[in-house]
Amino acid sequence: MPGSDMPTTVEPTTVEPNTVEPNTVEPTTVEQVSLPFCLAQAMTSAARAAFPEEACGLLSGRREGAWVHVHGVHPVVNAAVTPRTGFAIPPEHRLALTRALRPLGQTVVGHWHSHPGGHGAPSGLDGTLAAESGLVWIIVGVPAPGARALPPRAFLALGPDTAPPDRLRPLPLRPLAPSPLING
Ligand SMILES: [Zn+2]
Numbered sequence: 001m002p003g004s005d006m007p008t009t010v011e012p013t014t015v016e017p018n019t020v021e022p023n024t025v026e027p028t029t030v031e032q033v034s035l036p037f038c039l040a041q042a043m044t045s046a047a048r049a050a051f052p053e054e055a056c057g058l059l060s061g062r063r064e065g066a067w068v069h070v071h072g073v074h075p076v077v078n079a080a081v082t083p084r085t086g087f088a089i090p091p092e093h094r095l096a097l098t099r100a101l102r103p104l105g106q107t108v109v110g111h112w113h114s115h116p117g118g119h120g121a122p123s124g125l126d127g128t129l130a131a132e133s134g135l136v137w138i139i140v141g142v143p144a145p146g147a148r149a150l151p152p153r154a155f156l157a158l159g160p161d162t163a164p165p166d167r168l169r170p171l172p173l174r175p176l177a178p179s180p181l182i183n184g
Contacts, residue, residue, distance in 0.1 A: 044149035047114030110136030120153035133159025
């Protein structure tokens with residue numbers, strides 16, 4: 001997924017060294033993920049609606065110290081050839097979202113997908129594909145047709161230095177409570 005086939009579209013002159021995401025946060029130092037309740041609901045609803053196919057999307061947000069804060073969930077039509085058993089997010093979606101987020105000081109922090117008929121544990125294929133270290137993977141299990149989706153689970157991609165299929169490490173996911181204004 002890294003490495004767009006459009007390298008000439010990168011705009012190096014717009015990226016100043018002191019505005020690039022600081023390197024002080026190495027992927028392996030990520031220890032927690034925060035996820036607003038409404039975003040968790042958006043994922044579980046989409047996962048349930050997509051059944052028996054896998055739903056998927058990108059996650060926007062910020063890294064702060066050992067935290068990844070998810071600020072947005074961006075649905076993407078699953079481009080997998082067999083969407084009942086896999087998911088694919090075309091790289092142009094990530095590229096476009098990355099550009100749109102830059103003025104906000106945010107970036108693409110990861111992606112999410114669902115497991116229709118399953119739970120939120122990574123499949124062997126997930127643990128093999130997680131070759132881009134530092135990305136947060138969120139997985140939503142939907143045990144059965146019409147069933148309520150399970151709470152999202154988060155994982156950190158460990159990258160190519162870790163042998164497949166163990167490239168996803170569980171991360172504590174802290175749901176953020178709904179705002180009192182929303183609750184009324
Ligand atoms: Zn999966």
